[in-house]
Structures are given as structure tokens and as C-alpha cells.
Amino acid sequence: MRVIVALGGNALLKRGDRPDADTQIANVNIAVKTLAKLAEEHELIITHGNGPQVGMLALESAADTNLTRAYSFDTLGAETQGMIGYWMLQALQNALPGRQVMALVTQTLVSAVDPAFENPTKFVGQVYEQAEAEKLARENDWVVRQDGQYWRRVVPSPAPQRVVETRLIRKAVRDGVVVVCAGGGGIPVVRDAQGRLSGVEAVIDKDLTASMLAEALDCDAFLILTDVPRVMKDFGTPQQSEIGHTTPYELRSIDFPAGSMGPKVEAVCRFVETTGDMAAIGKLDQAVEILKGKAGTIITPSATWPLISTL
Ligand SMILES: Nc1ncnc2c1ncn2[C@@H]1O[C@H](COP(=O)(O)OP(=O)(O)O)[C@@H](O)[C@H]1O
């Protein structure tokens, strides 16, 4: 089977953790224990988040008095792909001796006139109390929004249209390479009338890019691995209940929060609706069981659809 996994930002940096490299490398090694098991059985493509990391690098760049202008978010996104890609590459190579692994810096095409540029929604960096976030917004010309009980900086998050390096990724996967790519949703780029690429100030949602890439690479299954065992109905209320096997139709009838579960649900629904194949959302350490339909929230076109693992 060909499987694509989108690894949540929480897997790399738990809420409240300091963003030290050692902490993130330790978390990558934990994640790779599970990912290596998938790679032993399947062709594997891995994407990852970068929200906390890209926000941290933006702060560092803005504080650098040697710079005329702080680095833009496309360049910062590339930095996060290099940094997280390197950690994953090394951990995967150590866990899968003899297997070819590569971590790619990849770009994702977006539309220059995407309305998202006028309405920033993507959370980046650390959380703040409301008063501090609003002060920082005034001082630094940021937009900030509420994220759960805290506040965070937000930046534009245009819709992904195509991973520029899709053909190269497909070729590597066919050759048996475990590919880490499209980290942070990919470096956001636009094409001009001459076909030339250039970067834009944005951070793309990694789950939406992973969904599009899953389709473009003809993946049999799309897994979003995060820190909850299943998607919940009535999340955060006394009536909350876990959703097991479900359909895009059912998921689309439920409201999910924009900054967290919303894009994940949209990403899995799009993949299942377009391809008829299986997607799932669940906990990182249950990835093997999720792929067998024995854990997580499993999404297929209908409730009686046979799982690919049983075909
Ligand atoms: N309906 C829901 N079911 C389960 N989790 C939900 C739901 N709504 C919001 N969440 C939150 O979504 C979080 C996962 O989203 P997010 O933090 O963006 O993940 P990641 O960084 O791993 O991609 C969970 O930790 C949970 O707090």
C-alpha cells in the first residue's frame, strides 16, 4: 500500500514545552518509532507541521538588528523544512537501516489573489495572554486571534493548489524511498505570467496540502496523526463521544473549530470524496492499528465500505 501521513505539530512540540532542539529531536525519535513500523510494510510519504517553529524563527529574525528587513514567511518556512526534515531524516535512517530516506525542501503553489491574504487565520508561534498578544500586535503590526484559552499570532493561509515537486516525489516513492516533504504545508509560492516562481508571505495548512498530495500521488490511505485518539462529537462538553467509522457526509454535518480539528476534517473529507479511498484521524502511537481500521476515526465513502486492509 502507498500511505501518506501528516504528522501534527503536537507530535514535535507539546503545548507548553520549550522549543529547545533537544526536546523536538526527542519527540521526533518517538514519532519515528511508529512511522518506521509503517515504512516496514508500506510505501511511505511523511508531511509535518511547522506552526510553532515558523513563529519562533519569525521572532528571532525580527529581533536581529543586523537585518534591514525580517525574513519573510516563505524563507522561514523553508528553514523549518530544513530543520525538521533533517531531524526526521536522521531518525528514520537510524530506525530503518538499509532503507533509502530523503527529506525534501518543496514548494506549494497558491493563488496570488486567494482571499486568505486579506484574512489571516493560521496560528504560528507561541501562545500569549490576551493583553500581551494585543500589545505585541500593536507594536509589531501583527494580527492575533484567540486559540483556545490563549491568543496567538495569525498569518495568511492560502489554499494549496499543487506541490511543485510532485513528479519527483512520485518517482522517489516508486523507487522505495521514504520521503519527507511538504513540511509546514510547503513553501508558499506563486507563478507569474512568464511561469517564474516566487515566494509569498503565508503559512499553508499542512493537512490540506497532505490531502492534495495524497490524491496526486495515488495514495491508498491518508492518515492524520495528532494527539487525540479519535475525532469527537460535542468535543469539550459532558456529552462528548468518540467517532469511530464515519463518512464525509456525517463529518460535514458537524461544526469543528477552524484552528485545529476543522482543517483536518476538511482534508480527510476531500481525499475520501475525491478518491473513494480511506482516510483516518487518530493518535500517533496507534498508526499501525489505525491503518487496519482498529483505532482512530476511520473515514470512507459509506459506512459499509470495505477497508483497504481487508481487500
Ligand atoms: N471535535 C474534536 N475532536 C477531537 N479533538 C478536537 C476536536 N475539536 C478540537 N480538537 C482539538 O484538536 C487538537 C488537534 O488539533 P491541532 O492542535 O491542530 O493538532 P496538530 O498540531 O497535532 O496538527 C486536539 O488536541 C483537540 O484539542
Ligand SMILES: NC(=O)OP(=O)(O)O
Ligand atoms: N503549517 C501547519 O499546518 O503547521 P501546524 O500543523 O504546526 O499548525
